[in-house]
Amino acid sequence: MKFLDEYRDSRIALALAKEIAERTTKPWVLMEICGGQTHTIMRYGLDELLPNHIELVHGPGCPVCVTPLETIDKAIALALRPEVILVSYGDMLRVPGSNSDLFRAKAQGADVRIAYSPMEAVKIARANPDRKVVFLAIGFETTAPANAMAAWQAKREGLTNLSLLVSHVLVPPAIRALLATAENRVQGFIAPGHVCTIMGYSEYEGLVRDFNLPIVVGGFEPVDLLEAVLMLVKQLELGETRVENQYVRSVTYKGNERAQEIMREVFEIADQKWRGIGMIPRSGLRLSKAYAAYDANLIFDLELISAEEPAECISALVLQGLKKPTDCTAFAIRCTPENPLGAPMVSAEGACAAYYHYRRHAIANTAPKIAVGS
Amino acid sequence: MCLAIPGKVVSIEYSNGMRVGRVEFGGIVRQASLDFVPEAQIGDYVMVHVGFAISLVDAEEAERTYQLLEEIGALEGELPPEGSG
Numbered sequence: 001m002k003f004l005d006e007y008r009d010s011r012i013a014l015a016l017a018k019e020i021a022e023r024t025t026k027p028w029v030l031m032e033i034c035g036g037q038t039h040t041i042m043r044y045g046l047d048e049l050l051p052n053h054i055e056l057v058h059g060p061g062c063p064v065c066v067t068p069l070e071t072i073d074k075a076i077a078l079a080l081r082p083e084v085i086l087v088s089y090g091d092m093l094r095v096p097g098s099n100s101d102l103f104r105a106k107a108q109g110a111d112v113r114i115a116y117s118p119m120e121a122v123k124i125a126r127a128n129p130d131r132k133v134v135f136l137a138i139g140f141e142t143t144a145p146a147n148a149m150a151a152w153q154a155k156r157e158g159l160t161n162l163s164l165l166v167s168h169v170l171v172p173p174a175i176r177a178l179l180a181t182a183e184n185r186v187q188g189f190i191a192p193g194h195v196c197t198i199m200g201y202s203e204y205e206g207l208v209r210d211f212n213l214p215i216v217v218g219g220f221e222p223v224d225l226l227e228a229v230l231m232l233v234k235q236l237e238l239g240e241t242r243v244e245n246q247y248v249r250s251v252t253y254k255g256n257e258r259a260q261e262i263m264r265e266v267f268e269i270a271d272q273k274w275r276g277i278g279m280i281p282r283s284g285l286r287l288s289k290a291y292a293a294y295d296a297n298l299i300f301d302l303e304l305i306s307a308e309e310p311a312e313c314i315s316a317l318v319l320q321g322l323k324k325p326t327d328c329t330a331f332a333i334r335c336t337p338e339n340p341l342g343a344p345m346v347s348a349e350g351a352c353a354a355y356y357h358y359r360r361h362a363i364a365n366t367a368p369k370i371a372v373g374s
Numbered sequence: 375m376c377l378a379i380p381g382k383v384v385s386i387e388y389s390n391g392m393r394v395g396r397v398e399f400g401g402i403v404r405q406a407s408l409d410f411v412p413e414a415q416i417g418d419y420v421m422v423h424v425g426f427a428i429s430l431v432d433a434e435e436a437e438r439t440y441q442l443l444e445e446i447g448a449l450e451g452e453l454p455p456e457g458s459g
Binding site: 001002003004006013015016017032035036061063064089091116117118119120125138139140142143145146149156157192194195197198220248249250251252258259262274308337347 | 375376377378379380387390391392399400407408409410412419421423424426427429431432433435436444446451
């Protein structure tokens with residue numbers, strides 16, 4: 001496919017890896033924010049192409065993974081009501097809540113429907129005027145304008161049986177929170193290319209200024225990510241700190257202003273809880289007052305459920321880049337995509353799932369060798 | 375979740391007040407809203423995420439970047455393999 005295959009060209013990838021190795025004189029710790037980028041890195045083994053002293057740590061950019069446990073529990077509770085049709089992105093169905101997940105609720109008879117686009121929720125609401133349709137609106141800035149359009153369209157059509165259970169997160173406040181922790185080791189960031197396609201990258205200039213480190217907006221193909229690493233290494237080796245844009249074919253400085261406009265009309269910035277991380281000030285979106293009639297939290301009498309993560313799950317540390325999935329004692333043994341302890345093992349973009357799909361055999365193969373040698 | 379795929383706009387129509395395109399991804403055609411890319415025309419490439427085109431692919435930029443990269447890659451291909459000397 002055009003604009004895709006050429007960015008998977010192994011000759012270019014190898015040449016970039018070679019140039020990165022030539023330019024690197026010191027150890028550097030880099031973080032990719034987006035789970036889609038983590039997935040590409042693991043799938044193509046990009047981390048293994050890089051010199052040993054460049055460490056890639058994986059960020060919290062998997063919206064499925066950071067959706068609070070309470071929101072999943074609310075979605076399950078709503079789905080089990082006979083009058084409700086719960087519409088969700090497919091990734092959310094296996095995410096463990098406190099006691100169940102949406103998939104199990106569906107097996108118990110709940111009307112849970114998988115949507116590829118938020119507009120399908122509008123369609124379902126239109127076709128089922130006697131039912132209450134709830135759309136589980138999750139995502140980063142990339143998805144927010146599309147989810148906003150569902151509410152906007154419902155309002156325009158006067159649909160009264162559609163509401164949104166919103167769990168929207170924003171990237172720059174999360175980067176800020178990570179950088180402000182005492183444990184932070186990250187020296188350069190690959191910013192998420194599709195979030196920046198919507199938002200542009202002016203917001204990242206403040207982070208560069210405040211924390212004195214380089215940020216490169218990166219794409220999602222192997223060549224994109226290696227080029228982004230090279231751009232970061234060049235800056236780091238020269239002691240420079242700027243925002244640069246590797247993903248020029250999709251990202252402009254100002255982003256998609258039309259999409260930002262609809263986001264601003266439907267949503268407003270709010271404090272947001274991130275699963276595994278906790279509350280981050282002004283790091284999420286909720287429906288604005290003008291759209292209160294579409295807020296599932298206000299329409300339904302939802303009890304405030306507070307829930308605890310399984311003690312064995314170290315996803316909080318994985319999501320902050322402080323631990324690798326393979327550091328977890330439950331990894332691939334008591335925690336698998338079929339029976340996940342935590343959300344990062346569920347979503348295809350979760351760091352634990354990426355390691356499970358692409359690395360568990362490599363890890364299994366090295367383990368006996370160490371045992372024999374020692 | 376933040377996946378977006380480049381596809382070519384093959385036709386444009388209006389449905390429920392929204393500007394909708396039929397977009398081709400390597401032979402597969404899907405509908406996508408063009409509301410966020412009002413400038414998109416038939417033949418343009420757009421990045422599509424959850425049924426919405428979120429950007430118009432800057433073909434010129436893509437070409438320029440790709441050529442720069444191709445030069446490094448091509449150069450690499452011309453070098454003798456390691457240890458062949």
